[in-house]
Amino acid sequence: MKILITGGAGYIGSTIASALADAGHTPILLDSLITGREEFAKLHTFYHADIADQDAVRQIFEDHPDIYATIHCAALIVVPESVEKPYEYYTENVVKSMRFFKQLADLGHHRVVFSSSAAIYDVVPGFMVREDSPLMPLSPYSRTKYMMEMVLKDFCKAYGLNAIALRYFNPIGADPKMRTGLHIQYPSHLIGKLVSVALGHEEVFNLTGVDWPTRDGSGLRDYIHVWDLAQAHLKAVENFEKAITQGAEEEGLPYIVINLGSGNGVTVKEFVAAFEKVYGQKVPVAIKPPRPGDVAGAYANADRAEKLLGWKAELSIEEGIRDALKWGKVRDTIIHY
Ligand SMILES: NC(=O)c1ccc[n+]([C@@H]2O[C@H](COP(=O)([O-])OP(=O)(O)OC[C@H]3O[C@@H](n4cnc5c(N)ncnc54)[C@H](O)[C@@H]3O)[C@@H](O)[C@H]2O)c1
Incomplete structure (x- = not known):
């Protein structure tokens, strides 16, 4: 097609x-x-x-x-x-x-x-x-x-x-075959920031908001x-x-x-822990207040996608983190800013 x-x-x-x-x-x-x-x-x-x-x-x-x-x-x-x-x-x-x-x-x-x-x-x-x-x-x-x-x-x-x-x-x-991925040079969202710290472009990861009514106080996505x-x-x-x-x-x-x-809610703290596991090192974290407009979060009920499209998420957040890190390393050989 x-x-x-x-x-x-x-x-x-x-x-x-x-x-x-x-x-x-x-x-x-x-x-x-x-x-x-x-x-x-x-x-x-x-x-x-x-x-x-x-x-x-x-x-x-x-x-x-x-x-x-x-x-x-x-x-x-x-x-x-x-x-x-x-x-x-x-x-x-x-x-x-x-x-x-x-x-x-x-x-x-x-x-x-x-x-x-x-x-x-x-x-x-x-x-x-x-x-x-x-x-x-x-x-x-x-x-x-x-x-x-x-x-x-x-x-x-x-x-x-x-x-x-x-x-x-x-x-x-990113694409697991590394053809494409996140192209923004200085990303502002969670995984982009963590990769920036891992690659040495930034010194510390700012964890914004730890008083949400979630299981550990950090936002849930x-x-x-x-x-x-x-x-x-x-x-x-x-x-x-x-x-x-x-x-x-x-x-x-x-x-x-x-x-x-994916149908799973993961807190920012849990995500940082998963990132450290895949990356193999601790990430320096600074606790900050929530940014304007931040919310506690949401996760999907993904039943309809499975029923109507025959689709459900198969890859883990660890695989997502692995591919984001891999892409972070090859990105500048593919994209010429
Ligand atoms: N990235 C996310 O976290 C996220 C989450 C939910 C929904 N979305 C939605 O997914 C879609 C794709 O997002 P993305 O992350 O790939 O963003 P992106 O910025 O990487 O891609 C958007 C693309 O649209 C092109 N574009 C913008 N305006 C255009 C126009 N008027 N005519 C032709 N091309 C135009 C841009 O050049 C760019 O290539 C968007 O609609 C976005 O709102 C993204």
Whole structure:
């Protein structure tokens, strides 16, 4: 099958492209390279364009009328930046995505898989969230994801789109074959910071927030290997009709939301301990107050993904940490900053 991947030169889109190609499918990438990497794009058929460039999008479908589905990963993704630049985030992630979805509908390419986020969930007692758990997006970034889920649902009703919104939990690791990985030079999230300390780029790991109502006081997340995440997209396009039929039964619409997580909640302290085990050394840790907007956390109930897509996470957090460390060492030989 031919699959269009927007944002295919980014961390997750490029991993999905490798997973599809390894399974015998043909990824077609569309990316503006606003944050993505040309080094990743050139591994596959690549269109260097913005999703809002309607001529370019039309051209892609003229060149490849047999594209079966579109996986829409393109977005700006940095939460603190979205607080400072909401106009840019709503423009890129909402306005442009909305026009892009309308163009897909107009062109008759109605199958869409959308990169949504677990960041839209409210914190619930026990921390486990199902797809119907309450939502409370707290940042402009997460609100763009929430809005696009609503837009997609309405477009499914009005314009004949069929859509699967995949709510990702916390991706870690890299392509196990080291073709692609996290490309941000100075990452700000947990695993990126730990790898930076391990590689000697930073001296100490700041553990922010130790008074949450979790088993050890540190925040709780659901870490998922990016390769598992990519496999879920493979299953989503291969089992597209089954998932959509279920959506139609449940909601009366060809639209469905599916959590992509491991189903395990892991605290930051537990994650640091796992990191030290894989790395083989202690990491210097400094306890700091929570950052603005931090929350206690959530982990996935991932039953629906297993039932509808035949997918469940297989790789451990240790394998994610191992691949992140490996990638940290090879990254600068692949990416030329
Ligand atoms: N990384 C995470 O922790 C995480 C968690 C949940 C959801 N997501 C979602 O997954 C998707 C991919 O995230 P990622 O981590 O790979 O980010 P990334 O920044 O590595 O990739 C995003 C890609 O989209 C491209 N892009 C952005 N705006 C574009 C536009 N207007 N036209 C064309 N290309 C454009 C960028 O150049 C980049 O290659 C995003 O939608 C993100 O919101 C990511």
